[in-house]
Each structure stands twice: as C-alpha cells, then as structure tokens.
Amino acid sequence: MSLVLTTASVPEGEKLSYWRDALGRALVPMAVTARADAPFRGRVATGRLGGLRVSTVEADAQRASRTAAHIAHARADYVAVGVQTSGTATLVQDGRRALVEEGDLVVYDTTRPYSLDYPGRFSTRVVHMPRRAVGLPEEELRRVAGTTIPGRDGFGALLVSFLTTLPVSVPPGSPVVATRLAASVVDLFATLVHERGAPAAAPEPSxxxxxxxxxxxxxxxxxxxxxxxxxxxxxxxxxxxxxxxxxxxxxxxxxxxxxxxxxxxxxxxxxxxxxxxxxxxxxxxxxxxxxxxxxxxxxxxxxxxxxxxxxxxxxxxxxxxx
Incomplete structure (x- = not known):
C-alpha cells in the first residue's frame, strides 16, 4: 500500500513545515527551505517494495539538507539512488558537487551529511536500499556516493528504465513479487557500481x-x-x-x-x-x-x-x- 502526502489542502503558512515532515516520513529526516517566496507546492508518493522504499517526489524549488544531527537520531541506514525525471539538482556529499540533469542517476548515502539543491520545480524517483542489503564494500559505496551517473547508456540506462517503471508498491498478498523486484534493483545497482570501476587515481589516505x-x-x-x-x-x-x-x-x-x-x-x-x-x-x-x-x-x-x-x-x- 502506498502513502501519498501533498501540500494541496494545507494552509499557506503551514505548507513548508508540512512538507518537511512529509519528506521525513517518506524519505529520511532533513532540513528543507524553499527557494522562492511564492506559495509552495509539493507531493510525494511512497511505498514499500520488499526491503526497499520507493518514492516519487514532485515539488517546487527547494534545498534539502541532511545533517549530522539528523543522522545521529536515524533509525535505519540507506543508500539512495534516484532518477531525475524533470528539472535539475545539485548534490553535495563528501566534498563532491554533482550536477544532476534530467535522465541522470544520482547516488547518496544517508549515513553521511549531504544536501540536494533544486533551483526550479522538479520531479524525481528515489529508491532507498537498506545499506546492509546492498552488499558492496565500504570503499565502493564511498566511490559512488555524491556522484551523478549518466542514464543514457550501459547499465545506467538499464537502471533508469527499471526505476522509472518500478511500482511504488505491489498489491497485498504479493510478497514473492515484491522480494524479487527488490532483489533485482539491488543487483542492478551493484552491477552498475562494478561497471564504473575504480578511479584512475586516488588521493593518498591521511x-x-x-x-x-x-x-x-x-x-x-x-x-x-x-x-x-x-x-x-x-x-x-x-x-x-x-x-x-x-x-x-x-x-x-x-x-x-x-x-x-x-x-x-x-x-x-x-x-x-x-x-x-x-x-x-x-x-x-x-x-x-x-x-x-x-x-x-x-x-x-x-x-x-x-x-x-x-x-x-x-x-x-x-x-x-x-
């Protein structure tokens, strides 16, 4: 069963506060600020798919930040992979700054601080995978966190196609279908990470x-x-x-x-x-x-x-x- 949260019927002065709580329920707790003085509009639909959380977010320009304070009170740890279905964004994590354009994949780790800046109205499909279920070494996760992956060819295109058509949830009574779909997402993501390979040169560890x-x-x-x-x-x-x-x-x-x-x-x-x-x-x-x-x-x-x-x-x- 999916959950839909929208600011449509929320009083103007309470929309942003409601939206902040909605994103915390659907995704992970974050600080959210609007980037325009106009009335704010936002809608998020989210549901469980096996061990994954699948969400579709449509909203006006905003900046969302996950801080160390949010992480300290987190109840679960996720690796998030999103498809920018419209608009653009800038992701900052681990000192990296990645521009996310329509059709791109973006990866971030909810166990470390990050920010997502959306300069205009946008929509995105986001899948939160339990960090424990991804099964990738820490160094491989850190290599892709805070980066943009083009979704035009290779496994990037395959994962974009899969995520954009993935249902937010499956009907009750279909746990086998949900588990298989969830496992397919995790496998595709792991394959994509392996395909990208190790960086040409890594800085000397401190x-x-x-x-x-x-x-x-x-x-x-x-x-x-x-x-x-x-x-x-x-x-x-x-x-x-x-x-x-x-x-x-x-x-x-x-x-x-x-x-x-x-x-x-x-x-x-x-x-x-x-x-x-x-x-x-x-x-x-x-x-x-x-x-x-x-x-x-x-x-x-x-x-x-x-x-x-x-x-x-x-x-x-x-x-x-x-």
Whole structure:
C-alpha cells in the first residue's frame, strides 16, 4: 500500500513545515527551505517494495539538507539512488558537487551529511536500499556516493528504465513479487557500481583515515565483547574519547551508534539464515554483546521495523542473509 502526502489542502503558512515532515516520513529526516517566496507546492508518493522504499517526489524549488544531527537520531541506514525525471539538482556529499540533469542517476548515502539543491520545480524517483542489503564494500559505496551517473547508456540506462517503471508498491498478498523486484534493483545497482570501476587515481589516505579504519577493524573484532564501548576503543588506540569522537564526525555516525549498528547487523544476518541450526533470539543477542534482552528487542525493532522473532521469518531477512 502506498502513502501519498501533498501540500494541496494545507494552509499557506503551514505548507513548508508540512512538507518537511512529509519528506521525513517518506524519505529520511532533513532540513528543507524553499527557494522562492511564492506559495509552495509539493507531493510525494511512497511505498514499500520488499526491503526497499520507493518514492516519487514532485515539488517546487527547494534545498534539502541532511545533517549530522539528523543522522545521529536515524533509525535505519540507506543508500539512495534516484532518477531525475524533470528539472535539475545539485548534490553535495563528501566534498563532491554533482550536477544532476534530467535522465541522470544520482547516488547518496544517508549515513553521511549531504544536501540536494533544486533551483526550479522538479520531479524525481528515489529508491532507498537498506545499506546492509546492498552488499558492496565500504570503499565502493564511498566511490559512488555524491556522484551523478549518466542514464543514457550501459547499465545506467538499464537502471533508469527499471526505476522509472518500478511500482511504488505491489498489491497485498504479493510478497514473492515484491522480494524479487527488490532483489533485482539491488543487483542492478551493484552491477552498475562494478561497471564504473575504480578511479584512475586516488588521493593518498591521511593518517586520520588509517586510524579510523583501524578503529572500525577493532570494533568488528570485539563486537562479541559486552564491554566494548567508546571508552574501551579509545583506550585500545591510546587516544582520548574526545579525539575519537572528533575522528568520526565526518563519518556521520558516533562510535557508540556504530558499535550498536554493527551488532544489530550481525544479529539480523544470523537470525535470517535458512537451513541452519536455530539458536534462540536471546542466545544470538548475547553472542553479539547485547546483555539486556528487552533493550535488544527495542533497538532491533527501531532499526528493522520488526521484532527479532518477526524478522526471523520475514522476506526482508533473505536479502541480508543471502
């Protein structure tokens, strides 16, 4: 079932506030400002397709920004791929500035700050893919985030055609169709990323970059330790907690939230495995460092929209567990 939100019947003085809330519900929370003094018009239709969120946005000129504050309170992490169906936009993420023209594909990562500036009325089709389900290495996602991909030939043209005809949702009772369509979108996107290949030359990573990578590796190695925390991570690397937090400011996620997210990802993957021994939910939670079953169930539902037991039998779990 799709959800349609429009400013058509909203009082003039409340349209922009309503629109900001509408985009937060349909896409992800962002700050939104209008670029003209004229009455604002906007419409968004959104729905679930398997594990994906598919939305069509039509609106007047605006600037939408996702900040570190929005990310800190996020309940889920997505990679977004959009098709500019009319109008133009400018995307800024990770220091990159990309002009998006009609027919182009644009890619951005909701776990790091970005802005989208639309100078005139526009329409776009956007698909939010759970970051955990995309299955691409971090370096490959970072390579395409904040970039425009021409949609005129190759896999770009194929993905544009697929996304523009993709239904916002499928009728109730068609979960198999929805899951297959969702898997096709993820596969096409991954193929497109691989097709683009590695950049000709990459800048030399900074010492801070190497330290961030070591911290991430340390977190992955110690996820099962209930005592893993920003304090223990900082101590292991002989730095202060304050400096550790400063290192991760550009990552768009706090160290504490990264630890929780990685633990949840491992729990979700294990709970979604098919044809394997079936441990209890509490056993899986404890294995990955969650000591409080009630807390685990609460944060799992906040991240995945389902309880751990509901997730175990869901179709979405198949995308992650493979």
């Amino acid at each position: 010492p801070q970059h190497h330290l961030v990578q070591r911290v991430r590796g340390h977190i992955d190695e110690h996820l099962t330790d209930p005592a893993l925390s920003p304090q223990s991570v900082a101590a292991a690397h002989h730095i202060s907690v304050r400096y550790l937090h400063r290192l991760f400011e550009e990552e768009g996620v706090t160290v504490g939230r990264l630890i929780q997210r990685r633990r949840l990802e491992e729990c979700a993957r294990e709970l979604g495995r098919q044809n394997a021994p079936v441990p209890t939910v509490s056993a899986v939670a404890q294995r990955w460092g969650f000591t409080n079953p009630a807390h685990f169930s609460r944060v799992f539902r906040a991240a995945y929209g389902l309880s751990p037991r509901e997730w175990r039998g869901s179709r979405d779990a198949l995308l992650l567990a493979g």
